Amino acid sequence: MELKRLFLKANNELENSGQGGKDRKVTCRKCQKKNTVTKIRNNNFVCPDCGHYFQVRARRRILMLTDRRSFIEMNREMQSVNVLGFPEYDDKLRGAMDKSRENEAVICGEAEIDGHKICIFSMDSNFMMGSMGAVVGEKIASLFEYATLRNLPVLGITVSGGARMQEGMISLMQMSKVSAAVKRHSNSGNLYITLLTNPTTGGVDASFAMLGDITLAEPGARIGFAGPRVIEKSLNRSLPKDFQKAERVLECGFIDAIVTRADQKSYIARLLKIHGM
Amino acid sequence: MFKNTVNVGDDYGIVIEARSDKRLTATDYINSLINDFTEFHGDRLFGDDKAVVAGVGFLGKMPITVIGIEKGKTTESRILHNFGSAHPEGYRKALRLMKQAEKFKRPVLCLVDTAGAFCGIDAEERGQGRAIAENLFEMSDLKTPIISVVIGEGGSGGALALCHSDRIWMLEDAYFSVVSPESCANILWKDPGRAAEVAGALNLTADKLYKLGLIDKICRKNKMKELEDDLKKEFEILRDVRTDELIEARYQKFRKMGYRSY
Numbered sequence: 001m002e003l004k005r006l007f008l009k010a011n012n013e014l015e016n017s018g019q020g021g022k023d024r025k026v027t028c029r030k031c032q033k034k035n036t037v038t039k040i041r042n043n044n045f046v047c048p049d050c051g052h053y054f055q056v057r058a059r060r061r062i063l064m065l066t067d068r069r070s071f072i073e074m075n076r077e078m079q080s081v082n083v084l085g086f087p088e089y090d091d092k093l094r095g096a097m098d099k100s101r102e103n104e105a106v107i108c109g110e111a112e113i114d115g116h117k118i119c120i121f122s123m124d125s126n127f128m129m130g131s132m133g134a135v136v137g138e139k140i141a142s143l144f145e146y147a148t149l150r151n152l153p154v155l156g157i158t159v160s161g162g163a164r165m166q167e168g169m170i171s172l173m174q175m176s177k178v179s180a181a182v183k184r185h186s187n188s189g190n191l192y193i194t195l196l197t198n199p200t201t202g203g204v205d206a207s208f209a210m211l212g213d214i215t216l217a218e219p220g221a222r223i224g225f226a227g228p229r230v231i232e233k234s235l236n237r238s239l240p241k242d243f244q245k246a247e248r249v250l251e252c253g254f255i256d257a258i259v260t261r262a263d264q265k266s267y268i269a270r271l272l273k274i275h276g277m
Numbered sequence: 278m279f280k281n282t283v284n285v286g287d288d289y290g291i292v293i294e295a296r297s298d299k300r301l302t303a304t305d306y307i308n309s310l311i312n313d314f315t316e317f318h319g320d321r322l323f324g325d326d327k328a329v330v331a332g333v334g335f336l337g338k339m340p341i342t343v344i345g346i347e348k349g350k351t352t353e354s355r356i357l358h359n360f361g362s363a364h365p366e367g368y369r370k371a372l373r374l375m376k377q378a379e380k381f382k383r384p385v386l387c388l389v390d391t392a393g394a395f396c397g398i399d400a401e402e403r404g405q406g407r408a409i410a411e412n413l414f415e416m417s418d419l420k421t422p423i424i425s426v427v428i429g430e431g432g433s434g435g436a437l438a439l440c441h442s443d444r445i446w447m448l449e450d451a452y453f454s455v456v457s458p459e460s461c462a463n464i465l466w467k468d469p470g471r472a473a474e475v476a477g478a479l480n481l482t483a484d485k486l487y488k489l490g491l492i493d494k495i496c497r498k499n500k501m502k503e504l505e506d507d508l509k510k511e512f513e514i515l516r517d518v519r520t521d522e523l524i525e526a527r528y529q530k531f532r533k534m535g536y537r538s539y
Contacts, residue, residue, distance in 0.1 A: 078536065086478045088465070134535030141532065163433075165456050165464065168480045169491050172433060172455040173534040176441050179410060180417035180528050187418070203455075205406035206394075206434045211414055225406035225434070226396035230460075234396055244401060252402045 014040060014054055028052050044261035053198065053218060053261070057100070058107045058124035061157050065265050066111035066120065073109040075142060078135045080104060082166070089166040092128060100126040104135045105160070108143040110152070114269035116277050119147040122157040123204075129161035132204055136164075137174025140208065144181035153191035153277045155268060158209045162202015175207035182211045191275045193268060196223050196246070196255070210254070214271060216264075217246035217255045224249070288482050289473035292452050295429045296392070298355070303330055303345025303388040306428060309501045310386075310508065311336060311343055319370060323403060326367030328359045328395070331374045333383065337509050339516075342378035344371045344439060345388035348429070361430075362395035365408035368438050372412050379421045384512045387425040387439040392457070394435030409438040416441035417531075418524050422515035424508060426496065427451045431481075443515055443527050446494040446507075447483040453492070454481035491534060 014026060014037055023036040031050035040047065044064065045054040056064065062071050082089045097103065105127035111120050121140050123130040140156075147154045163171040185192060194212035198221035205225050217223060224244035232239055242248040246258050259267045294300075307314050311334035318325040331344040348361030371387075378385045394405055416423065423442035430436070431453030447453060456464075458472035458479060465475070480486065483495045496504055515523065 084478060084480050087475075138536035163455050165461050165479070168455050168478075169453060169486055170489065170535055172437055173491060173531060175410075175434065175437060176413050176417070177531045177534055179413035179441070180531055183414050183417045184528070186414075203434055206409035206438075207413055208410070210404075210407040210410040223406075224401050225394065225409070226401060231396045231398065231401070235398070239398065243398065248402075252404065254404050254407055 014045060015057060015060065028054075046261055051219075053220060055125055055159075055198075056261075057126060058102065058105075058122040058157075061122045062107065062109075062111065062120060064261070065155070065157075065268065066113055066118075067115065070112035071109055071120070072111070073107060074146070075108060075139050076103060078104060078139060080133055080135045080167075083134070083170060084166070084168050086166040086168070092166065096127045100124055102127055104139065105130045105132070106136045106139050108139045113155070113265065113272060116269065116272040117152055118272065118277070119143050119152050119154045120157070121154070123159045125159045128164060130159045130204070131161050131164035131171075132174050133164035133167040133171050134174065137171075137177050141174075141178050141181040144178070144185045147190060148181075148185045148188050151188065151190060153193065153272060153275065154185065155193050155195065156208065156212070157195045157197060158200045158204055159197045160200060160202065160204035160209075162204055172203065175203050178208045179211060182208050186211075186213070191272075191277060193271060195259075195264065195268075197221050199223070201225065201227065215255050216257055216259050216267070217249070219246060219258050219260060221246040223255070288452075288479075288485075289458060289476035291450055291482050292430075292454075292458060292476055294450055295452050298348075298350065300429055302350060302361075303347045303390055303428065306388050306426075306501075306504075307334075307343055307345055310505050311341065314343065317374060320366045320373055322366070322369055324366050326359075326364050326370060327357055328361055328363040328391070329367035329370050330358075331370060336386070336505070336512065339509070339512060340381075340383050341512070342374050342383050342385045343388070344374060344385065346391040346436075346439065348390055359395060361391045362393060363391065363435060364395050364397075364400045365403045365405050368394075368408040368412050371439060372415055375416065375419055375421075375423070379419050382421060384422040384424070384516065385419070385442075386508065387423065387442065389425055389427045389431055389436045389439050390429035391432045391435050392430050393432035394438070409434050412438040413441045417527065420520050420524065422512060422518075422523060423527075424511060424515075426504070426508075427453050427483075427492075432457065441527075441531070443523065443530070444494065444511060445492045446496050447486065447492050448496050448498050449483050450498050451483060452481040453483075453486060454479050 030052035196217040314334035316332035349355035349358035425442040458476040462471040
C-alpha cells in the first residue's frame with residue numbers, strides 16, 4: 001500500500017535525477033566541485049572530494065539505515081491544521097507538502113536493522129525546517145507508546161529548527177508530550193538511540209533529541225538550543241568556529257559518539273545486538 | 278486569513294506589561310505565600326544559578342518545595358539574577374529540589390517568570406537543551422504533586438522546563454509563548470515591527486490558552502490571598518490522589534494537547 005509512495009520522486013536535487021538516462025551533475029556547496037548525482041549517492045550522500053555531508057531526506061535515511069523492504073509506515077495520513085488561523089501558515093503547509101512530497105516533517109514506522117526489529121522516526125528538513133507542531137508531536141509520541149507496548153527499541157533521526165511557531169503554544173507543549181512518552185518507554189526498560197543530524201536545534205534539542213540512552217551524531221552537525229545568530233547578537237561578538245558543532249558538543253559531554261554515514265547502519269546494528277534487542 | 282486581528286494590540290500590550298520592572302517578582306510571591314521560606318543553593322554539578330530561587334517552607338501548614346525564576350527589581354539585583362534567564366545550572370537546581378521534594382513527599386510549587394532560557398556560549402556548552410529536556414523527562418513522573426503558576430513572562434522552553442505539572446495556572450496579565458513576538462516577526466518577515474500583529478496570532482494570553490485547553494486556571498492579578506487559598510485547596514485535592522493515578526493523569530493531560538483535540 002505504501003510502496004507506491006516510494007516511487008514518487010521528491011523535489012530534491014539529489015533525489016530527482018537518474019531518470020531519463022542522463023546523470024546530472026551537482027555542485028558541492030563547500031568545495032564547489034562538481035560530481036554526478038550517482039557518484040554522490042553511492043558515496044552515502046557525502047561529497048567524494050571534500051567529505052561535505054549533503055542533506056539526506058527522511059525517507060532516504062530510512063532506506064539507508066534499515067533492511068531492504070522492512071519498513072512499514074505508521075500514521076502517514078496525518079496532516080497539520082491551521083488551528084490558530086496563523087497568517088500564511090496554510091500556504092506554507094501546502095508549499096512544504098509540494099516541496100517534500102510528504103504530509104509532515106516526520107516519518108514514523110517499524111523496520112528491521114540487520115534483522116533486529118525496531119521503531120524508527122526520521123525527520124525531514126524539507127518540510128518547514130523539520131519544525132515540530134501538533135502532528136510531529138503526535139506521531140512521535142504514538143511511536144513511543146507503540147514501542148513501549150511491544151517492547152521495541154526506538155531509533156530517532158533528528159533534524160529540526162525547533163518548535164513550529166505557527167502553532168503557538170500547541171507546538172511548545174509537544175516537547176512535554178513527547179518527553180513524557182520517552183520516559184514511559186525508558187521506564188519499561190527499552191532502548192532509545194538518537195542520531196542527531198544537521199541541524200538539531202531549539203525545542204527538539206531541548207526535548208526528545210537529548211533524551212536518548214545512546215546519543216549519536218553525524219560529523220559537523222549543528223546541535224544546540226539557541227540559534228547562533230541570536231547568541232551572536234546578544235553577546236555582540238562572533239562565535240568560535242566549532243561552536244555547537246557535533247565534535248565540540250561531544251567534547252562538552254553531550255554525545256556518545258560521532259558516526260560517519262558509511263558506518264551508521266552497522267554501528268546501530270551492533271548496539272541493538274549488545275542490548276539483545 | 279488573519280482571524281485574530283481583534284485583540285492584536287491588547288495581546289502585545291500584555292507582553293509589554295508582563296516585562297515591566299514594576300511587577301511583582303517570584304520573591305514577592307514567595308514572601309507572601311510561604312512561611313519560613315528557607316532557600317537552598319546549587320545544582321551539585323557545577324554551580325548556583327541565581328536566576329532560580331528555590332527552597333522549602335510552609336504553605337499554610339503544608340511543607341512545600343518552592344522554585345521560582347527571579348528577575349530582580351533594582352538594576353543591581355536584576356544583574357545578580359541575570360534578568361531571570363536561567364543557565365542549565367538553574368534548571369538542574371530546580372530538578373534536584375524536585376527530586377528532594379519527591380523523597381520527602383512534599384508538593385512542588387513553581388513560579389515562572391522568564392523571557393527565556395539564557396542564550397550564551399557557556400549555557401550552550403553546559404547543555405541548555407539537555408537540562409530543559411531532562412526536566413520535562415523527570416517531571417513527567419515525579420511522584421509528588423506539582424503546580425506551576427506563570428506570574429509574568431512565560432518565555433518558551435525556558436519557562437516550559439518548570440511547567441510539566443499537574444496544574445498550569447497563569448495570572449490574567451501574564452503571557453506564555455513558543456517564541457517572543459519580536460523574534461517571530463523577525464523570523465517570518467524580517468520585521469520586528471510586526472510583533473504586535475503576530476502577538477495576536479500566537480495565542481499567548483491566559484484567556485486564549487485557557488480556551489485552547491493548554492492551561493488549567495486563570496488567576497486574578499494582585500489577589501495574593503485568593504491565590505494562596507486556591508493553591509492550598511488544589512494541593513489538598515492533589516495530595517489525596519493516589520500517586521499512580523496522579524502520574525497517569527499528568528501523562529494524559531499533556532498527551533491530549535495537540536492533534537487529537539482539534
